[in-house]
Amino acid sequence: MFSAIDIGIDLGTANILVYTKTKGIIINEPSVVALDAKTRAVLAIGTEAKAMLGKAPDSILVIRPLKDGVIADSDATLDLLKAVMQRAAKQLGSAYRKPNVMVCTPSGATKVERRAIHDAVKQSGAKTVHLIEETVAAAIGAELPISEPVASVIVDIGGGTTEVGIISFGGVVSSNTVKVAGDRMDEDIIQYVRKQYNVLIGERTAENIKMEIGYAPVSHETENMEIRGRDIMTGLPKTITLSSLETQEALKESLSAILECIRATLENCPAELSGDMVDQGVVISGGGALLKGMQEWLSKEISVPVHIAPQPLESVAIGTGLSLNMIKQLEKMSR
Template identity: 50%
Template sequence: MCSLAKDIGIDLGTASVLVYIKGKGVVLNEPSVVAIDKNTGRLLKVGAEAQAMLGRTPGNIVAIRPLRDGVISDYDMTERMLKEFIRKVTGGFHLFPPRIMVCVPSGITEVEERAVIDAGRQAGARRVYLIEEPVAAAIGAGIDITKPDGHMVVDIGGGTSDIAVISLSGVVESASIKVAGDQFNESIVKYMRRKHNILIGERTAEQMKMEIGCVYPKEEEATIEIKGRCLMTGLPKTITVNSTEMMEAFEEPVERILEAVHNVLERTPPELVADISNNGIVMTGGGSLVDGFDKLITARTGIHTVVAEDAISCVAEGTGKSLDSLGDMQDGTVNLSRRRQMN
């Protein structure tokens, strides 16, 4: 069936893809995973169904994540994944292909930008626009970024953490580091190997992070029972892990994020630092939901820090809301920092 296409906002994340349709809100939230048949190159599954296959596939089927550290690592697979997600939310052929707004990490290079734009075009977009993640996160968190008032956003996703100071619809200072949710999972895997001589998979590490992960002492210690392979015997082994051990496992990636926040504050003009001190720091992204992250940043910076409501979909919401200003665009530019279009 032929129809007029809606404008679409896409949070193209390392861990998951969220799609926002103008007038409907976030309509899709699926893992950034594709499963293909190596022999034929045929796309078998996309999203949650493909994620269920990670680490569990026979020789001819491979489940891969086409985005790494916030950018495209496998162009062909990203394009096919996007095409499938767009088809899923729009329901087929359109007389006019949709315009798409994609959010990207603030530290992205021009080559990486071009890859995102080309993938969007090949996936069926009429035009592709880009917006920086921290700007989208701020809009999604309900911050009025058009005022001459400083706001700090810390967006911790799956592949990157983006820290930015925003004023007058633009990014004044920012940092994008490749330390986020995926690195937390890797830290858990390494810790379990080093401390308990047990090998666990990525999905088990993710479960531990979500259930007992913390970066600030909990009032009440939590525990979880996990299964893995003993490195001494090669046999299955079950052990109990507590939340204090998670703090120890997360120490290195957390310190790197705190260092980045500190560096951005150091480079920020004093007037804006005063604003941030009054307005506080807003955290978004799935990584910000690790227990106690807001308390830790408050303790280290002395600035009140809060986790945005619905932190996971903040970036997608902001990307979608910024679609409203597409009509104001002239020569491919708008007020938002470094947002671009390609014809």
């Protein structure tokens, strides 16, 4: 009854998720913290803090402490993690001691960045902390046979980074990371609207546009969406109509960068494993996997089947939690 519990944390640029074997995903909140500008006291985290983005007065700092998959503001990250661990403890009841935590790190993270993530989780109340590469966690969460001698190819398109990995026998054979993902796509839409219409929109509006009428380069029936922003010339509010063809144009550059990252990883794959890809295909996870037309477009570009993970938004968190059962196995394979 008083044994320590195992939890997995997906410390993402856009969202922070906590997974337990007994209850599944118990926390799924945006990685945003609202602080008092003078005292640095935490006022809100997650959804509540995200609602303040672009709307808070000067007395409130709204921070996204993780950038490109790594810690950009260590104090704010620690505040966020402490609040998340407290919420997790409440959900799991007080009968549990400090948890054993598995947390994912980007494949391209440096030793210093990994140490920062490890220390932040440890300080926030973990008993033991283990790190796992994001691509391996995403593959486990997407139910890929990573310990078998076949090529499991995972493309995790998150908020800050896109991670591509080829995994066989539980180890990463080839991997690449590019700092182009959901956040960059939002920025692309902001810049496009600014250039074409002289209208300034915020991050949340851009994200809504991406989710509603964002398309990968595939043919589709045009969709339109009314959006509101500030006219740069007059400074007054303005309403414009944006089409899905325009969002396609805005996202073209970012999607090309993601495609190049996938191609570079596949090119480094041993010949014996390349054959498996034709049979097994590629699995995409993360929020970017849900962009309309993504599966069809990628399949056409890389000429192999593309599948979407069963729970694309939660794959990394689920894999991170499940990997606690495989610590010894993963450590042996990573030596």
